[in-house]
Amino acid sequence: MDYFVLIIAAIFVNNIVLAQYLGNCPFIGTSKETGVAMGMGFAVVFVATMAAAITWVVQRFLLVPNDLGYLQTIAFILVIASLVQFVEMFLKKAIPPLYKSLGIFLPLITTNCAVLGIAIICQRKQFSLLETVVFSIASGVGFLLALVVLAAIRERLEMARIPQSIQGTPIALILAGLMSLAFFAFKGMTS
Amino acid sequence: MKEMIKMVVVLSLICSLSGLTLASVRGVTKPFIEEQVLTYVQGPAIKKVYTGNDNNPVRDRKTFTLKDGAELTVFPFLKGSRLGGVAFESHGRGYGGEIGVMVGFSYDPASDMADVSGIGITTMKETPGVGSRVNDPEFGEQFKNHPFKGMALKSAGGDISAVAGATISSTGTVDAVKTAIATFNEIKGEFSSTWGSQEQP
């Protein structure tokens, strides 16, 4: 399959947050400041890619040969949870600067549905290993993009006159809706 | 160290317990799931490839063993209790991977007359917007009530028009249908003994 199309589709057309509804808790939770949003976004790109690649191996060489496809969910989440913890320890030891900038986000990613979601989507679409890697990087970038854009808008909105009931999460969701509407336009590009 | 061992033991134990539970649940639900998958995944394709039957092809399905040892599930179309046709899945190589095609046949055991009654794409990974258009009605319609003869692309001397710009996908689809015709011819003799003699109310 054409990798370019795959990347564009993953970032824009089927944006992981705005079109696939994945990873909404961190999307709303960490989009108050652009700096934080960047950190979270990069952490997701990093972890999602590793998780998708490793779960691909687990699926292909452990579950499928043993006809245990139904254990996919539990196997994946176990792998991802251990992976995140391992990566945290590894970064702390080996690359402390990187740990400093991404470390605080890592524990939060264990239960981020974007990571598990990307891994499962890759399996459902029966991607090859390379496709899996490319797709998960692109999806992560899509998450990063949406998160940073939302954070930028919300920073601007800090000073806006918003009715009391709509302040906070509601306005963030409505903004996300408008962004999603904008991304919706990409749907026409490929079909 | 002791703490670590405890950690490993507890986690492994819980995983094994969960494995036991899940395997049991899986064992109980497996037949139900198979039925449901056939009904809802292949069911729509089966419905598309043949009209005029009054049975439930999924419930009446039978598994045949081919010459090369592979197993094939065949869905019969019955009208009243007369066999009017069958459908089964066949595969061809496309651009992005295998293309699964449900091929329906109209078959009259008495006269041994058979045609392709229609096809439906079940699985494919073709390029969206290009190869994926083999799933479009314009392409699929060409197979409706198509005789076995001439089942090839126009470029190969047949009468099927390929999807523009997606020759490989089109070829893959046609190949799948051709394979299905071969398989059909191989096992059609067993059909009437399986369903034809049924005289049920």
Added chain:
Amino acid sequence: MIATSILVLFGIGFTAAVILAAASKVLYVYEDPRIAQVEAVLAGANCGGCGFPGCNAAAVGVVAGKAGSDVCVIGGPAVMANVAKVMGLELTEMEPKLAFVDCTGGERAEDVYLYEGVQDCRAQHQLYKGSKMCPEGCLGFGTCVRACPFDAIRMGPNGYPVVNPERCVACGSCAIVCPRNVISINGFTDDITHLNEINDCLAPCRQRCPGQINIPRYIEQASRGDYAGALETIRERIPMPLSIGRVCPRPCETECRRQHVEAPVGINMIKRYVADWEMNSGQRLPISCKPDNGRKVAIVGGGPAGISCAFYLRRLGYRPTIFELMPKLGGQLRYGIPEYRLPKEVLNWEIQGILDLGIGVRVQIKFGRDFTVKTLAEEGFEATFLAFGAWANAQIPIEGDDARGIASGTEFLTKVGLGVETGIGKKVVVIGGGNTAIDAARTSIRFGADVTMVYRRSRNEMPANDEEIADAEEEGVKYQFLAAPNRFIKDKQGRVTHLEYTQMKLGKPDASGRRRPVPIKGSEHLIECDTVYMAIGQKPEIECLYDTRGGCPLETTRWRTVEANPATLQTAIPNVFVGGDLFTGPDLVITALGAGRKAARSIHQYLTTGHIEVPDNLQRTMIPYTIFKDVERVAPIERTQMPHLHHGEERTCTFVEVEGAISDDEFKKETCRCMRCGLTCYNRTEPLQEEVSETSKNM
């Protein structure tokens, strides 16, 4: 199939656990085990109130020493005790802090333009620094209210935010978002160690008061009947409201905006009223102090500066000891100011209350002779505050000044204060025009003498208070203005009989702005006298600072005062501080009290952090834009007169206090006269809103 399922999941779980277990060994990074322990005892709400991102980061911060055991703002004392236990820290009492709104202006401050933009303080602040005329005041859009994660701030009815102390955890979110620095997070220490800064909301009286008392606030509290609160406010800045309420020459009243309506508010009479209320109530109000931290500070000199410094050091938890040469504490208050202005009974009551907080006293012990800075350090005093005043009298070296019967005004007043024989005669001449001179003159009157005051300029130039001058005149003191003493004439026994002076006339103004007296040739006159008190100024006695070899580690000035950093009062020896008249030369009691607090602040910071912080926006002079004369829309109310307890003849033979207390009604009226000024705002009798809405209609 069941077996494979169990096996595979067991395998995954086992592998994951083993890898993690192995990794935690192989990739082990030493992490202080206390981090986990501290984190375990924190509240775990990840609220961010402490300023760290989450409880884990806060724990790391505590272990790294970046935060104390009081890191958790919502955990309260229990959490703090646990953190302290883990860290082995001494349990420092957590000082409760609160968000503090330093603006009373709100809607009272005038708008300079009409603003219709985004209702957010930060947004408006970007447009010409906000619409309010006051450059420091609250803009009133409630950005802080929205920023508060604990729902502890509300917009009050007067257009500025009000903090709910029950909910506030002092997380500081409000202070961060406020573009005008109106909100700060204050605790007890900040309250009593704060120095006026130019962006505080400082009414003119507050700017002028050398003690920096929050005058509008205590008047407002007093007007509500909250006398205890008013006294607490006063005691945030000075420890002696009773004494200062009697003796202060009230520089604050010279700046009071009310004088542009009719007359200044009687600030000091309000202070005196609430202080008297406490004394007459029969019991002392509790004065909050931090628990004793066992650190000793020596205070040399038991005058106003020393008492003030000791008071604030004690409140900050230190263990101060006052060393006093005289038999009793009080300094000029006791030995300089006569009984009829400040009864000794009142002074004793006030000083006793301060000493009862736990301040040590050693009397009749002389600095330089009985002890030195060095011996103090050996005794375990970590810092020393020198405030032994300015007791040396200035001399005019004129002919015959060695005659008997000539003494200095302070000597005389001290003897009166000590209750010893003064040797006063029947005809007294007092030379000088300051308050000490007046005190000497009025005291002499009470000894039945005939008193003439000789001053070389005119009445207008006299530095003493106008009221005092008038009171003295009323009591029978004669004035001889524009008279410069030439020589003393003595009899055979060596006792003074006459003072010869030259008549002067006023010439051109000199550097101090006062017109310089010029002698009129040939205009010598004689005044008959048997006693002369010279009160022409005092200087500190700094000989005691010199060691036996004549060396002095402290720098002194040509006015014989000790050199120090005026903002911190720290001398050349880092742990020695000076204050009071020893630093400024003869000055007001209120100045000395203010210096005592400033020194206490410096000593506290020096002893806790080793460094004394000097904000670069300290208010040193009057803030120009706050001084204006067009005080509009205020209905005049006449100023209350201080009642005199006795009059004329009767007064001259008694030392009983002259000024009395104002009545309850007068007190209420006087408190109502205060316009509760801010930097540019004040209470108008007619509200301001109408004007704004009118102009907006016209637009």
Added chain:
Amino acid sequence: MNRLWKEFSKGLWNELPPFKVVLGLCPVLAVTKTADNGFGMGLAVIFVLTLSNMLVSSVRKVIPAKVRIACFIVIAASLVVCVELLMQAFAYPLYQQLGIFVPLIVVNCIILGRAEAFASKNPITYAIADGLGMGIGFAMSLTVLGAIREIFGYGTLFGVQILGSWFKPFTFMVEAPGAFVCLGLGLAGMNALTNWQRRLKGLDAIEGPKHDCASCGMCNIK
């Protein structure tokens, strides 16, 4: 009994997820295209939440603190796989509709959040009541949201045409943007209601619901 009712009922209104406590947004957005999808997802969550609360509460004393979260995840994941299998066996069309959001129940913060915040600290009966209440509340919310989107998006309710042929569906409502906007407006409406009630009682209005994911400090990263 009183406390039992309290733990059960709090999820139905006072702490109604996701309106009063913002938890588990992804499925809320993704599966509320129609009322029956929302209802189906709600049932799945009730099942998983109740059982996971029950199991977590019953094993809470034997699990070492370090692998606590891992064990909770395994428990939740096993239950989710059960749901997956059961749904495939008996409600395959629903399974197809919900897609990957069935396996993703395992990372729904509502499951781990309740396990960590409630079940791991409370006895089993209360844990069950809490899970059941929260689950039912969540299902209610999903169904209502699904119904709204379905009515406006398709003109149907539970698949039955209720609006006449005059009605031109707003496709917007069933697509992703509609999901976000609907949920946002839903939250806003809930806030407005709360504020109105508070004002009736003479209290001040409050600003939006606060995130309440006890297991995650995401919202406070600075």
